Structures are given as C-alpha cells and as structure tokens.
Amino acid sequence: MLSGSRIFAVNHKKISSLNINNVCCSKIRASLKRLKPHVPLGRNYSSLPGLIGNDIKSLRSVLSPPAAKIRNIGIMAHIDAGKTTTTERILYYSGYTRSLGDVDDGDTVTDFMAQERERGITIQSAAVTFDWKGYRLNLIDTPGHVDFTVEVERCLRVLDGAVAVFDASAGVEAQTLTVWRQADKHKIPRICFLNKMDKTGASFNYAVESIREKLNAKPLVLQLPIGEAKTFKGVVDVVSKEKLLWNANSDDGKDFERKPLLEMSDPELLKKTTEARNALIEQVADLDDEFADLVLGEFSENFDLLPAEKLQTAIHRVTLAQTAVPVLCGSALRNKGVQPLLDAITMYLPSPEERNYEFLHLVCLQTATGDTIVSSKSSALAAARRAEREGEKKHRRNSEAERLLLAGVEIPEPVFFCTIEPPSMAKQPDLDHALKCLHREDPSLKVRLDPDTGQTVLCGMGELHIEIIHDRIKREYGLETYLGPLQVAYRETILNSVRATDTLDRTLGDKRHLVTVELEAKPIETASVRPVIEYADSVSEDLLKASQEAIENGIHSVCLQGPLLGSPIQDVAITLHSLMIHPGTSTTMISACVSRCLQKALKKADKQVLEPLMGLEVTVTKDYLSPVLADLAQRRGNIQEIQTRQNNKVVIGFVPLAEIMGYSTVLRTLTSGSATFALELANYQAMNPQDQSTLLSQRRGFT
Numbered sequence: 001m002l003s004g005s006r007i008f009a010v011n012h013k014k015i016s017s018l019n020i021n022n023v024c025c026s027k028i029r030a031s032l033k034r035l036k037p038h039v040p041l042g043r044n045y046s047s048l049p050g051l052i053g054n055d056i057k058s059l060r061s062v063l064s065p066p067a068a069k070i071r072n073i074g075i076m077a078h079i080d081a082g083k084t085t086t087t088e089r090i091l092y093y094s095g096y097t098r099s100l101g102d103v104d105d106g107d108t109v110t111d112f113m114a115q116e117r118e119r120g121i122t123i124q125s126a127a128v129t130f131d132w133k134g135y136r137l138n139l140i141d142t143p144g145h146v147d148f149t150v151e152v153e154r155c156l157r158v159l160d161g162a163v164a165v166f167d168a169s170a171g172v173e174a175q176t177l178t179v180w181r182q183a184d185k186h187k188i189p190r191i192c193f194l195n196k197m198d199k200t201g202a203s204f205n206y207a208v209e210s211i212r213e214k215l216n217a218k219p220l221v222l223q224l225p226i227g228e229a230k231t232f233k234g235v236v237d238v239v240s241k242e243k244l245l246w247n248a249n250s251d252d253g254k255d256f257e258r259k260p261l262l263e264m265s266d267p268e269l270l271k272k273t274t275e276a277r278n279a280l281i282e283q284v285a286d287l288d289d290e291f292a293d294l295v296l297g298e299f300s301e302n303f304d305l306l307p308a309e310k311l312q313t314a315i316h317r318v319t320l321a322q323t324a325v326p327v328l329c330g331s332a333l334r335n336k337g338v339q340p341l342l343d344a345i346t347m348y349l350p351s352p353e354e355r356n357y358e359f360l361h362l363v364c365l366q367t368a369t370g371d372t373i374v375s376s377k378s379s380a381l382a383a384a385r386r387a388e389r390e391g392e393k394k395h396r397r398n399s400e401a402e403r404l405l406l407a408g409v410e411i412p413e414p415v416f417f418c419t420i421e422p423p424s425m426a427k428q429p430d431l432d433h434a435l436k437c438l439h440r441e442d443p444s445l446k447v448r449l450d451p452d453t454g455q456t457v458l459c460g461m462g463e464l465h466i467e468i469i470h471d472r473i474k475r476e477y478g479l480e481t482y483l484g485p486l487q488v489a490y491r492e493t494i495l496n497s498v499r500a501t502d503t504l505d506r507t508l509g510d511k512r513h514l515v516t517v518e519l520e521a522k523p524i525e526t527a528s529v530r531p532v533i534e535y536a537d538s539v540s541e542d543l544l545k546a547s548q549e550a551i552e553n554g555i556h557s558v559c560l561q562g563p564l565l566g567s568p569i570q571d572v573a574i575t576l577h578s579l580m581i582h583p584g585t586s587t588t589m590i591s592a593c594v595s596r597c598l599q600k601a602l603k604k605a606d607k608q609v610l611e612p613l614m615g616l617e618v619t620v621t622k623d624y625l626s627p628v629l630a631d632l633a634q635r636r637g638n639i640q641e642i643q644t645r646q647n648n649k650v651v652i653g654f655v656p657l658a659e660i661m662g663y664s665t666v667l668r669t670l671t672s673g674s675a676t677f678a679l680e681l682a683n684y685q686a687m688n689p690q691d692q693s694t695l696l697s698q699r700r701g702f703t
C-alpha cells in the first residue's frame with residue numbers, strides 16, 4: 001500500500017546538496033543538544049583544502065560543495081551487525097566527534113533517543129553530515145530490527161548509495177536479505193563491509209560466499225584480511241597491493257601504516273594479493289566493456305602494469321550499474337578498517353549527479369512521511385501530472401513508474417494491535433494529538449477507533465514497535481497510558497461463492513429512498529488485501545456513473561470488519577449483478593443497502609480465519625539446538641531447514657505469530673542467552689478448524 005503521496009513545492013536551487021541533509025534535521029538537532037555537555041560536536045573543516053584567508057569562493061565550496069563531491073549514503077544491515085558502531089568510528093575519524101561513542105555504553109551520536117541508548121538498538125534513522133578528504137558525506141544510520149523496516153524503506157528511497165554491514169562470523173542473515181531486497185527495489189548502488197573480523201568464528205571467505213549465494217550478487221573482493229578473529233590486525237588493499245596495519249597500542253585506531261607489499265618481506269601475501277587482483281581485473285572486465293577494451297589493448301600481457309586509478313574508475317562504473325558489489329572488511333569495535341571504508345564510499349559510490357532524481361524528501365515541515373517536496377511550482381505541477389497519468393495506467397511497469405517511486409513509501413500491514421487508554425478522559429485529546437504526531441512520523445503505526453467499545457486501538461509491526469511507541473508517549477508527551485493485551489491482527493476470508501439480494505425502502509421527510517441490489521461474493525486465488533469489485537454487464541453504465549463511489553464505499557466498509565472476528569476480509573471478489581435505484585435516492589442509502597446485502601451474503605458463506613505466519617531464523621550453538629527445536633514444535637512451528645553456519649546451527653522455518661509472542665525471553669532462558677532470532681511476516685495462512693474454533697471461543701469469552 002502506498003501512503004498518500006502529497007507533493008509540496010519549495011524554492012531551493014540545489015536539490016542535490018539538500019537531499020538527505022534535511023531528512024531528519026530535527027533529529028540531528030536533538031542529538032546535538034543532548035550530547036553537548038560531554039561530547040564536543042561540530043564539523044571540522046580544517047582537513048579541507050582551499051580554505052585560505054578571505055577566499056570566498058573556496059569557503060562557499062566548503063559550505064556547499066559541488067554535487068560531484070557529495071555522497072548521500074545509508075548504512076543498512078541485519079540487527080546488531082554493527083551499523084551504529086561503524087557510524088561512530090566514521091564520525092570520529094572524520095573529525096565530526098572528538099571521542100569514540102559506544103553502543104554498549106549508550107553514548108553514540110546516531111542512537112540519540114533514550115530508548116535507543118537504553119536498549120543499544122537503532123529505532124529511528126538519524127542523518128549526520130561530515131567531510132572526508134574534500135567530500136561532503138550525508139549519512140543515515142538505519143535500524144536493523146524488522147519492526148522498524150518502514151524506517152529503512154523511507155531512507156532508502158532518498159539515498160544515492162549504501163553500505164551494507166555484515167557480521168563476518170554470520171555472513172548474510174535474515175534481515176540482511178530484507179534490506180538488500182529493499183535496496184534492489186530502489187536501485188541503490190552498494191558496497192559491503194564485513195565487520196566483526198575480530199570476533200571468534202569470523203570468516204572472510206564464508207561471508208563473501210554467502211553474499212554470492214544468498215544475495216545472488218557478484219562480490220568484488222577489494223581487500224583481504226590480515227589475520228582473522230583474535231589475530232585480525234589489518235587489511236590488504238587488493239587494488240593498490242598495499243598492506244594497512246593498525247597499531248596494536250593505539251586506542252582509537254587513528255594511526256595505521258600503509259606500505260606496499262614487497263617480495264622480500266611478504267612473499268606469501270604478495271602472491272595471494274596478485275592472484276586476487278588478477279581475478280578482480282578479469283571480473284570487472286567481464287562486466288564493463290570500456291575496461292575490457294583497456295585491459296585487452298594495453299595490459300593483456302601484464303596486469304601488474306594496470307594503474308590502480310583505472311581499475312578504481314571501472315569499479316565505480318560497475319558499482320553504479322549495480323552489476324557487482326565491492327567488498328571490504330574490518331572491525332569497527334577494534335577500530336580497524338573504517339578509514340579505507342570511507343575512502344571506498346567516496347571512490348565507488350555515486351554522487352547525486354550520477355543518480356536521476358527529481359524529487360527530494362523533507363520530513364520536518366508540516367508534512368508526513370511519504371510526502372514529496374520538489375524544487376519549484378512547475379516541477380510540482382509536472383510531478384502531479386505524471387502522478388495522474390500513472391494512476392491511469394496503474395499496472396503498467398515502465399521507467400516513469402520507477403522514477404515515481406519516491407512519491408510514496410510502501411507500508412506493510414500491521415500484525416499486532418492493542419487498546420490504549422489515557423490516564424483520564426480529560427487526557428484523551430492529548431493522547432489523540434500524540435498519536436497523530438507519531439503516526440505522521442511513522443506511518444507503519446496505525447491508529448483506529450473500536451466501533452463497539454469506542455476505545456483507541458494501536459496497530460503496529462511487532463511487540464517491540466508497540467512497546468517503543470508506548471514509551472515515547474510517556475517520555476515525549478508526558479502521558480502515562482495503559483495498554484490492553486497485545487493481540488494478533490487476524491484476517492478473514494470465505495471459502496465458497498454466495499449470492500444475496502436486498503432492498504432498502506425508506507421515506508425521509510417527503511423523499512423516498514429505494515434501492516435494490518443483488519451481489520455475489522466469492523473467494524479468489526490471488527492474494528488481495530482489498531476486495532476486487534466487478535460489475536455485471538447488465539448493470540447500467542449511467543446508473544453506475546452516479547452511484548459507483550457509494551457502492552464501493554459500502555463494500556469496503558463491510559470488508560474492513562469480517563463477521564468472524566471483526567478482522568479485515570481478504571482474497572474476495574464482489575460482483576454486483578443487478579442494481580435498481582429510485583430517482584432521488586441518496587448515496588448514503590445506496591451505501592447502506594450494499595453493505596447490508598454484502599453482510600447477508602457473508603453470513604451464508606463458509607468462513608475461514610487467516611493468521612499471520614512468520615518466517616523465523618534462529619541462530620543457536622549446537623548444544624542448544626534440541627531444546628530450541630522441541631520448543632518450536634510446541635509452537636506449531638514448521639522447520640524447513642537447519643543450516644550450519646561456522647560453529648552455529650541456523651534453524652529456518654515458519655511459525656504462527658500467535659505462538660511466538662514473548663519469544664525473546666523464552667529463547668534467552670532456553671539457551672542461556674546465547675541464541676539470536678529474526679522474525680518477518682511471510683504471509684497469512686488458513687488456521688486449522690480446531691485452532692480456529694478455539695480462537696473463536698476465546699474471543700466470545702467461552703474459555
């Protein structure tokens with residue numbers, strides 16, 4: 001579903017230089033304010049060339065560098081891969097901060113929310129701007145937890161490039177796949193950083209292979225690690241054939257030495273690097289014709305003579321074309337490998353000039369997430385015209401459609417809901433205001449009113465999501481609210497085709513309202529959250545013109561609340577077979593008649609509850625595999641595969657969401673805290689008759 005795509009015009013000349021910078025400027029300000037007492041922040045321009053005396057021109061280029069010198073990038077990964085730690089090191093080495101923040105100490109710049117610092121996780125993306133060797137970098141650290149996927153999505157759509165961070169001991173993990181797919185969708189050029197090379201079990205080759213196999217990507221190995229796990233001490237730059245060693249006694253990793261590999265001192269490493277470089281040259285030549293011509297023409301006899309810059313330029317082109325991904329490695333926590341990563345960002349990821357965006361996204365005006373801001377009134381009109389044209393040819397995929405992706409964020413349907421109550425009735429308006437603001441910022445949070453009880457209902461992406469919203473209402477809006485029990489968002493469908501007829505005949509004042517409707521509801525194979533509405537040929541087109549909106553409103557309102565649990569109805573088609581409307585009948589009466597007729601039909605149908613089925617990936621050491629499997633069997637889990645990942649076992653399968661509530665606590669107890677897991681909505685599946693009748697009895701209060 002696309003969130004409403006509103007378009008605003010602002011008067012900015014340089015879209016490119018403003019792009020990410022403004023995404024979260026309110027959040028950056030928040031982080032600066034909170035950190036001031038103990039972390040002296042601020043940009044350090046001293047490393048930039050050209051800032052001499054009153055040289056206004058160069059000062060201007062420092063404050064607003066040419067677009068070719070800008071990199072708008074994001075950092076994305078599976079939870080806990082080390083995005084925030086890597087970002088902290090990047091900020092420190094660039095001179096943006098003067099001390100190293102630590103996730104585990106809760107004093108990082110980009111995890112600025114109290115909840116992020118307490119839990120050591122990223123919840124909201126944060127943007128920071130800093131400079132590196134004459135380049136201006138606008139960087140967004142995104143969340144890794146699946147509950148905050150929308151946050152990742154809204155960032156990816158405005159990025160020019162991304163760094164995918166991996167835990168080198170785990171390679172590609174469940175959420176890596178999700179964010180990788182999101183980046184594919186938005187066509188974002190990427191580089192991979194294999195982090196945690198210092199960790200026990202870290203394996204460069206394993207992680208590279210997992211990129212090749214699981215992400216179906218072509219890794220370009222630009223570095224080789226020197227040592228692994230405890231012995232990791234640096235990297236070899238394959239392109240320049242140099243070794244980069246970090247001083248073991250340096251506590252911040254600022255100092256490292258870069259030396260050419262020599263036959264005399266490093267014969268083995270040199271041999272390995274030459275082989276890797278030759279393989280890299282062949283790989284890039286296969287993907288880039290211009291480079292292939294160069295290599296075959298001048299350097300076919302001896303690849304050693306090929307200058308590093310020529311190879312780097314070709315790697316840049318290949319990265320931009322997204323036919324391959326450069327791979328680097330390091331250990332952010334041990335302060336190794338981050339400076340070369342920064343060099344690679346400037347060297348291989350594209351500038352805004354190389355990307356083709358017309359829109360820019362500014363969230364902190366009176367806009368909502370998903371709105372688009374354009375540079376002038378005429379481009380707003382052009383965008384609106386295109387959006388209109390796009391609406392007409394909804395299903396046709398073409399390049400225009402792809403460019404319009406910026407105009408909306410794809411919001412997944414929430415899987416959990418619970419009621420929320422203010423401390424007193426007098427505080428209800430304050431709660432409504434808080435929820436309105438939070439929803440504007442985070443469209444994956446849905447708020448609705450329960451029509452039976454009048455209670456406010458929060459719908460979210462997961463337990464953590466709802467917990468964080470509850471906490472934010474308390475901290476940011478000063479409201480102590482009460483949450484009802486967390487409930488799974490079920491869906492409903494029908495199993496057979498049913499027909500019904502209804503007539504509504506009412507006289508209000510001196511006006512007669514008379515409608516007769518005959519319709520059919522039937523199940524459909526294709527998954528569709530909204531009902532498919534069809535009209536039989538016998539229905540008069542003229543009649544339809546005047547009443548179609550009222551008819552569809554009537555159908556949609558019934559499908560939002562199914563007859564079994566009051567959950568939305570999906571995978572159904574409604575066909576209107578006949579329609580008779582007395583002249584002067586109001587549209588409200590038409591809607592009411594259609595609703596009543598559809599309710600009648602649904603009552604007759606065999607009905608089915610659909611429950612959210614989660615894809616589950618549990619990473620556990622061999623010793624704890626049996627208890628984890630036994631526990632999953634009790635939770636109606638369906639195990640698809642058990643993979644071996646280094647010293648760990650990875651259990652991959654499906655489990656109904658209703659069975660996995662509070663799983664983190666159970667898993668921690670079962671495995672003494674050694675296992676990790678990732679959950680993601682896979683689809684909605686039919687409940688078996690026994691489970692369905694137990695659920696229905698529970699809901700009706702019989703058990």
Ligand SMILES: Nc1nc2c(ncn2[C@@H]2O[C@H](COP(=O)(O)OP(=O)(O)OP(=O)(O)O)[C@@H](O)[C@H]2O)c(=O)[nH]1
Pocket residue numbers: 077078079080081082083084085086103104120121122123142143144145195196197198199330331332333334
């Ligand atoms: N051994 C080792 N641990 C690391 C490294 N980088 C990060 N960590 C640890 O991994 C944990 C997660 O690090 P974060 O930087 O919060 O990871 P993240 O990807 O930002 O996490 P989320 O945003 O919550 O998904 C923390 O305990 C870090 O100290 C590394 O290079 N080596």
